Amino acid sequence: MPGAGERAVGEESSGGQPAGERAAGGQPAGEETAAPRAPEIASAAPARGLGASRRGPADPVKTLMHRHRALCERAVDPLEIAAGLEAHGVTDRAAARYRHRDVFSLAEELFARVPAVTAEPATGLRAQERDTETRAVWTLRALVPGAACLATAGALRLTEGLGGRGRLAITLVGAVVALIGLVLSLRSGPLHAGKGSSGTAHVYGCWLLGYVLYGDALLGQALSGGPEGPWTITPAPMLGLALSVAPAAWCVHLFSVHAHRRLNSSRALEEFAAGVRPLLFGVVALHLGALTGLLYLAHLGYGGGGSFVGAAALGVLLLLARLLSVHGLPGHAAAGLAAACAAEALAPALVLAGRLPGLHFLARPVDVLVAAAGTGAVPAVACGAAALGLLITAIVGLSRASAHTAARPGDETRTAA
Template identity: 55%
Template sequence: MTRQESVAEGGGALLGVTAGLPPGSLRTPATPDPVKALMHRHRALCERAVDPLEIAAGLEAHGVTDRAAAQYRHRDVFALAEEMYARVPRGDDDSDDGPHPGTAGRAHAVPEVAVQWALFVLLPGAVCAAVVAGLGVVSGVARLGVVLGGVVAVALVFWIALGEGPLRVASRPAPATRAWVCWLLAYALLGDALLTSALAGGPDEAGELWRPATAALLALAFAVAPAAWCAHVFAVRAGGRLRTSRGLDEFAASARPLLLGVVMLFLAALGALLAAAHALLGAAPGGTSALTGAWALGALLLLARLLGVYGFTRAPALLLAAAGACEVTALCLVFAGRLPGCEAAAVPVTAAVGAFGPGAVPTAVCGAAALVLLIHAARTLALASAHAGPGDAP
């Protein structure tokens, strides 16, 4: 059972309790102790809860507001959950047999730094660097073999690195989402060269397409490590603030700056990696504009993965598809502009590339998608229900 399903089960049980009360009892509780019936009918969930905020998170996930809690003579949802947590007796409270069985493996436990994932996240950068180095010393048929073998090896180590640790997503991404991610990475590698050749009237030869932006892809591969550490920092700090917050609003107010800080930290690390790769490997086909496109793509991929870790996969899938479709559309508009009477179709792309370079397309597209995902993440990852639940914390 995933985290979101667990929270939904707890919140659904609470709502089921309220549904079983007499008509009108939510508005004007008839008993002197309005929480008593709720407490008795929902004893099991309260016994399993690690702290009051876990109960409050279940209520929040199902739309129970502070106004509804006021009908139970409490100022907010957290105060109601706190009383429920305190008043339901627990069978193990007076025993010396160890912790309550419901407290084992909860999401509030601080994620540990495992040597396994800490090393695995370094593999994509190391393998990608080895492939780039191999391309520099071979030619002809051997070069093609290095390319094909490198693609397989990089894909494999990406699968290993993302399958463990803070970037692990419990639900498998849809094939369409994987396809769009592969397209975005392929465009970061070859898209600027293709767009430049298309605007110049080509490509006339297949060799014109083989001017890869290896610096951009190499930096993105090495960026898996800071992305994993940033996700780990967010999970640890958010878990700590979840335990110390005295209400849902207080937690949300502290989680949003934390998320923004983590994203800024990753962007700073990615910027440093892009600058180092550019200095080491030389200019890309699109110049420095190719690096800004990779920078925006890195932000988009981090936010999409971070949302997926916490069970929010729909918005990332839509935004990744939208970004990839916009890049495809930009290329199609350039080629469509060669048709008689359709010259105006290529004008927007031509003007943008002329002013800012070929990297303007991925920068604008991925940057806009990343901004939308950041706004969405600031709303969803600031919910206590996103961090509460059993077992499968990152």
């Protein structure tokens, strides 16, 4: 039949499909939207190599990505982004709301989806020379307090026959130079805490150093019925502490450098924390060893005097306090110094209060401690207990990756990995 033949020819020309199921241009009607999507799907690969990212209004990571875009652009690895998220309060439980099992996997996606802002890196030789010059500058500044105290001690030894005014002038000049060197060391180099520095911590530090000079004599006179004055100065511990400023700066520098290397090489926050703790113990032990040697030499030069153990405990306390301040925990550092100051001030106060009728029991703890180990036991116990508390705080606080992302030692420019 003619109609049947025409229909057969029509079906043969359409490839065996009904004509009504074909769209214009020879494509099936159900595939009309496939062609426009192909370029979008082809270009959907992320900029930094992760798999296909979430898109559209249902993407929960996009809001977080825009909120922390500056952090993601400056980061050199996913762990640095994880540290920043951790500092902003994003926990593993919060990461679950963004469809991730933990903060690190969320940071990996952010690192992959946000393009890095690359800086022009300096040449290797130029950067190495700049770092060497910088280390030399802050090392010389850290040596000024010890050198000033050592020169003052030598000048006083050579001018023993002069009058009191001349020796007083030499002492004041040496103290001013040492103070200027200490201030410069705290305002630049590894000991610089930036905005994390606390003025109250400086006051507490001055009190502790003043107790090193006069505290033992004051307590001794209070126990013997005074104080009457003048108090005997014990300069040997102060000389050892002044000489230890340079080793302290190098210990803080070494801790910062190796902590950042650990930050770059670790693949999880737990791995980073496990590597930082022994590093912290090693730095504290290194500083304690150097400080012990310097205190021993200072006591040999002055023929003894002062509390050796108390000065060593104070040196460790000051190191840990500065280490916490440099890494963004100035409140904890000030609290530790304040506790040591309170304990040292409480000892003579209890002795004086024990003279009142019926309150003699208040002086009993100090009497027992001094009778067992001398007046130097008070600063040893006070600074030792405070240093132990700050060490525990540092173990917890400095094991967080967010405590090491504020600045990179020796790096003037940020480069992408």
